[in-house]
Amino acid sequence: MTAATDTHATGGHDAHGPASDHGGEHIHPPSYYVKIWVVLLGLMVLSLIGSEVPNKLVVLMAAFGIAVVKAYLVCAKFMHLNIEKKFVVYFLATSLAFMALFYFGVAPDVMQHHGHRWKNVSAKAAVTRGLEAAKVDGHGGHEAPAH
Amino acid sequence: MSTAAKPIATLRSVTGVPTGRLAMWWLLASEIVIFGGLLMTYVMHRIGHPEWATEAAHTNTVAGAVNTVVLLSSSLSAVLAHQAAQTGNGKKAANYLWLTILGACMFLVIKSFEWTHEIKEGFVLTRSTFWSFYYCAAGLHALHVIAGSIAMAIVAIDAAKGKELQRVEYAGIYWHFVDVVWVFLFPLLYIAK
Amino acid sequence: MSQTATHHDHGTATQGHDAHGHDSHGHGHHEEPGFIKKYLWSTDHKMIAQQYMWTGVAMALIGGYLAYAFRMQLAFPGKFIPAYGYMSSLQYNTAVTNHGTIMIFWFAMPVLIAAFGNFLIPLMIGCDDMVFPRINRLSYQVFLLSAIILIASFLVPGGGFNGAWTAYPPLSGNSEYNMAHWGSTLWVLAVALEFVAFLLGGINFITTAMNSRAPGMRLWDMPLVVWMIVIASILFMASVGPLIAGAVMLLFDQNFGTFFFAPERGGDPVLWQHLFWFFGHPEVYVVLLPAMGMSGDIIATFSRKKLFAYKTLLYTVFGTGIISFFVWAHHQFIAGIDPRMANIFTVTTLIISVPIAEMCFLFIATLYGGSITLTVPMLWGLAFVGEFLLGGVTGIFLGASGADIFFHDSYFVVAHFHYTFVPIAIIGFFMGFTYWSPKMFGLMLDETLGKIHFWITIVGFNMIFIPLFFTGLWGDHRRIYNYNNFSELARPELQDLRIIATVGLLIMISAQVFFVINLVKSYFVTKKKAGDNPWKANTLEWQCPSPPPHGNFATMPNVYRGPYEYSLPERESDFWPQNEPPAA
Ligand code: HEM
Ligand SMILES: [Cu+2]
Numbered sequence: 001m002t003a004a005t006d007t008h009a010t011g012g013h014d015a016h017g018p019a020s021d022h023g024g025e026h027i028h029p030p031s032y033y034v035k036i037w038v039v040l041l042g043l044m045v046l047s048l049i050g051s052e053v054p055n056k057l058v059v060l061m062a063a064f065g066i067a068v069v070k071a072y073l074v075c076a077k078f079m080h081l082n083i084e085k086k087f088v089v090y091f092l093a094t095s096l097a098f099m100a101l102f103y104f105g106v107a108p109d110v111m112q113h114h115g116h117r118w119k120n121v122s123a124k125a126a127v128t129r130g131l132e133a134a135k136v137d138g139h140g141g142h143e144a145p146a147h
Numbered sequence: 148m149s150t151a152a153k154p155i156a157t158l159r160s161v162t163g164v165p166t167g168r169l170a171m172w173w174l175l176a177s178e179i180v181i182f183g184g185l186l187m188t189y190v191m192h193r194i195g196h197p198e199w200a201t202e203a204a205h206t207n208t209v210a211g212a213v214n215t216v217v218l219l220s221s222s223l224s225a226v227l228a229h230q231a232a233q234t235g236n237g238k239k240a241a242n243y244l245w246l247t248i249l250g251a252c253m254f255l256v257i258k259s260f261e262w263t264h265e266i267k268e269g270f271v272l273t274r275s276t277f278w279s280f281y282y283c284a285a286g287l288h289a290l291h292v293i294a295g296s297i298a299m300a301i302v303a304i305d306a307a308k309g310k311e312l313q314r315v316e317y318a319g320i321y322w323h324f325v326d327v328v329w330v331f332l333f334p335l336l337y338i339a340k
Numbered sequence: 341m342s343q344t345a346t347h348h349d350h351g352t353a354t355q356g357h358d359a360h361g362h363d364s365h366g367h368g369h370h371e372e373p374g375f376i377k378k379y380l381w382s383t384d385h386k387m388i389a390q391q392y393m394w395t396g397v398a399m400a401l402i403g404g405y406l407a408y409a410f411r412m413q414l415a416f417p418g419k420f421i422p423a424y425g426y427m428s429s430l431q432y433n434t435a436v437t438n439h440g441t442i443m444i445f446w447f448a449m450p451v452l453i454a455a456f457g458n459f460l461i462p463l464m465i466g467c468d469d470m471v472f473p474r475i476n477r478l479s480y481q482v483f484l485l486s487a488i489i490l491i492a493s494f495l496v497p498g499g500g501f502n503g504a505w506t507a508y509p510p511l512s513g514n515s516e517y518n519m520a521h522w523g524s525t526l527w528v529l530a531v532a533l534e535f536v537a538f539l540l541g542g543i544n545f546i547t548t549a550m551n552s553r554a555p556g557m558r559l560w561d562m563p564l565v566v567w568m569i570v571i572a573s574i575l576f577m578a579s580v581g582p583l584i585a586g587a588v589m590l591l592f593d594q595n596f597g598t599f600f601f602a603p604e605r606g607g608d609p610v611l612w613q614h615l616f617w618f619f620g621h622p623e624v625y626v627v628l629l630p631a632m633g634m635s636g637d638i639i640a641t642f643s644r645k646k647l648f649a650y651k652t653l654l655y656t657v658f659g660t661g662i663i664s665f666f667v668w669a670h671h672q673f674i675a676g677i678d679p680r681m682a683n684i685f686t687v688t689t690l691i692i693s694v695p696i697a698e699m700c701f702l703f704i705a706t707l708y709g710g711s712i713t714l715t716v717p718m719l720w721g722l723a724f725v726g727e728f729l730l731g732g733v734t735g736i737f738l739g740a741s742g743a744d745i746f747f748h749d750s751y752f753v754v755a756h757f758h759y760t761f762v763p764i765a766i767i768g769f770f771m772g773f774t775y776w777s778p779k780m781f782g783l784m785l786d787e788t789l790g791k792i793h794f795w796i797t798i799v800g801f802n803m804i805f806i807p808l809f810f811t812g813l814w815g816d817h818r819r820i821y822n823y824n825n826f827s828e829l830a831r832p833e834l835q836d837l838r839i840i841a842t843v844g845l846l847i848m849i850s851a852q853v854f855f856v857i858n859l860v861k862s863y864f865v866t867k868k869k870a871g872d873n874p875w876k877a878n879t880l881e882w883q884c885p886s887p888p889p890h891g892n893f894a895t896m897p898n899v900y901r902g903p904y905e906y907s908l909p910e911r912e913s914d915f916w917p918q919n920e921p922p923a924a
């Protein structure tokens with residue numbers, strides 16, 4: 001530790017106040033942001049079109065794939081995470097990862113209504129009831145969203 | 148008021164990230180897990196309840212899409228406000244912030260028409276757990292819209308006088324987060340049916 | 341940005357108090373702020389620390405009183421309880437529920453994290469306040485509001501919430517079952533507000549430690565306790581989100597007729613357990629880590645030795661923090677969770693006891709070969725490690741899903757977590773208080789009275805919970821109001837153990853009289869001045885006056901070395917303050 005003391009107390013990193021952020025060199029012209037906005041709107045239209053495709057997989061891909069791209073654009077370009085210190089990105093990503101962990105830990109119990117030597121009778125009954133009610137409602141009336 | 152001497156603590160920035168922005172990132176980390184917890188439970192319920200598909204068919208995609216446009220546009224004006232603040236133009240930054248707040252208000256107005264309509268049709272909170280999640284998630288998000296607007300109004304008032312311009316960015320970051328949450332709510336509640 | 345260094349905290353009425361910030365410590369004459377500004381509306385981190393501390397202690401008194409009442413009921417079922425009266429089964433459930441809630445959320449958290457965090461972080465990293473002094477004040481105010489709401493929940497029609505501190509639905513979600521509609525709603529509200537307070541406080545702690553360290557202080561020069569409080573705040577922040585969402589859902593279930601957690605209409609009660617324990621297990625490390633950090637610092641100081649393997653210890657803590665997110669379902673082994681998941685959670689639970697054990701070993705290695713002085717704070721510090729060990733070891737039994745089928749919800753579990761929480765909250769509080777109170781108040785405590793207090797408390801504590809391990813093994817289920825209602829448990833040998841536990845509690849409570857006497861004697865009679873650095877410690881808080889003035893340091897310190905440079909052979913004095921410039 002005695003050797004290391006020399007590296008201390010230079011204190012240089014303390015100099016800059018809060019004003020010294022990623023200022024000067026990174027100022028983009030407004031047109032830069034407008035372009036991104038146009039791309040975002042385009043993506044949204046794309047996801048709407050995707051939702052009309054009769055294939056369920058395509059709908060989901062369009063819905064969530066495009067949502068991820070949109071979120072990436074907003075985070076990177078509008079929030080400027082692309083030029084932020086890396087550790088910020090890491091801890092934000094970590095909290096996202098914890099949510100994935102939460103999902104995988106909990107989903108086996110909540111998504112399923114039976115398993116190895118157990119049954120969630122009432123949840124299963126609720127699903128059956130719901131499906132039957134939907135059948136009675138019929139395919140006619142409620143296909144289109146209620147406007 | 149007084150140009151009070153601030154604690155030295157507030158003037159240091161060892162990481163190189165300004166303190167206000169650093170705190171905003173941590174706030175967002177905690178918001179990620181709040182919304183994350185709610186949305187993850189929604190997703191697993193949704194997968195476990197195939198019968199919700201018929202309920203979900205009743206959400207109003209058009210209203211959702213219009214609101215997406217509104218929020219994406221308000222994000223644009225928020226980032227333009229930041230850009231104006233970077234160039235030192237407080238007046239312009241404030242105006243862009245007010246424009247963002249206008250977007251927030253539009254979002255809320257559309258939302259309330261949408262909800263009124265749905266409630267009238269009988270799609271109330273307790274109709275099924277799908278609707279409980281629908282109102283809960285969108286409601287929590289709407290609360291964030293309101294909180295963000297109030298914060299931006301406070302920042303805008305200062306910024307118009309050329310004060311605390313660095314806050315324009317922080318408020319903007321929060322606003323973009325609110326936008327990103329909606330970017331995920333939109334497919335979850337409106338598109339994936 | 342074109343700005344100069346103007347930051348937040350601008351122009352409100354409160355600034356009058358901040359106005360004579362640092363420019364004033366040089367000269368003594370400035371007008372004293374009024375009572376309200378000084379004690380109730382202060383943004384000074386030391387005052388906020390005291391507010392948190394005394395509020396926490398006051399809440400602990402309520403929690404302790406509840407414990408007294410229900411332990412008396414258990415030892416002498418149906419008898420009159422002095423200073424309480426007769427206890428009904430509903431009152432029993434209310435008492436147990438709120439005892440747990442208060443001790444964890446309104447005593448352990450505010451004292452260990454908020455009070456010591458507020459007091460220590462700015463002092464130990466060499467700056468004059470938190471980075472957001474007004475958010476800090478707001479955090480305390482929200483916390484106080486939450487405490488008031490919790491207390492109000494006892495007084496509303498129907499009485500306080502009685503569905504256990506874990507609030508499992510359907511009992512907690514439906515007032516037809518718990519008969520406390522207002523009580524349960526207010527309880528959820530109070531807990532949610534408390535979380536908000538700690539999120540605000542936590543963000544402050546984290547950013548302060550990251551951004552406002554003294555010049556020269558690297559991350560690896562921060563004292564252990566600062567690291568631990570910061571990591572605890574991060575763990576809290578990353579784990580509490582789903583529970584906040586869950587609290588909203590529970591409030592909806594209670595008040596608006598939704599059925600998120602009601603199985604009869606497609607909800608899922610196990611979901612709540614997941615939401616709760618996804619937070620709940622990291623939460624136990626949230627309170628553990630600050631106490632660990634304090635004991636590490638104290639042990640190093642009174643062994644006059646460098647903390648053994650400081651960096652390794654920190655890596656261990658990072659690991660613990662991460663693993664603590666992977667163990668939560670060990671609380672739900674018999675809740676009907678997927679058995680494949682139970683296997684995974686058994687393994688992770690057994691894994692997490694390795695880093696915990698490692699921390700204890702590193703502290704023991706610090707003691708080895710040190711010149712140990714058994715001052716009162718050192719006694720508390722050692723007791724913390726020793727007693728916590730017992731809690732950790734019994735946790736391993738519980739973590740094995742097979743064994744836990746038997747142990748679950750028995751008094752064995754109760755004894756387990758009290759062997760973790762009592763060292764953390766109670767021993768931790770006394771450890772921190774006896775070590776840092778000379779800095780807080782500038783006066784030394786009496787050592788003899790302190791030792792008497794220490795020994796009686798420790799004896800009482802063990803006398804409560806060792807018997808409970810045995811009653812648990814005999815089959816005593818927890819949360820039972822009167823064991824006479826169960827013929828196989830209404831046995832005199834078991835009742836004797838229950839009575840011993842209650843006597844232990846009475847001993848532990850009466851020991852606190854010595855603490856009060858000590859406070860009165862030391863602060864009002866002997867008034868022995870502490871001086872700046874009574875323990876000859878290295879960390880920065882000891883290099884400023886006791887008690888520290890507003891602004892803390894006369895000249896802001898520069899840091900030249902780590903916090904544990906004790907007994908260096910080449911130096912005459914056996915300590916080397918972090919801010920002492922190296923000899924030219
Ligand atoms: C070595 C580490 C630990 C292990 C392996 C461990 C394991 C466990 C297990 C498996 C249970 C569930 C028992 C059951 O309900 O059947 C449990 C309960 C509990 N543990 Fe630990 N634990 C450890 C450390 C801690 C710490 C550090 C704390 C507190 C600071 C703590 C507090 C609790 C509490 C409060 C409960 C009971 C919660 C309730 O049901 O009310 N544990 N522990
Ligand atoms: Cu646990």
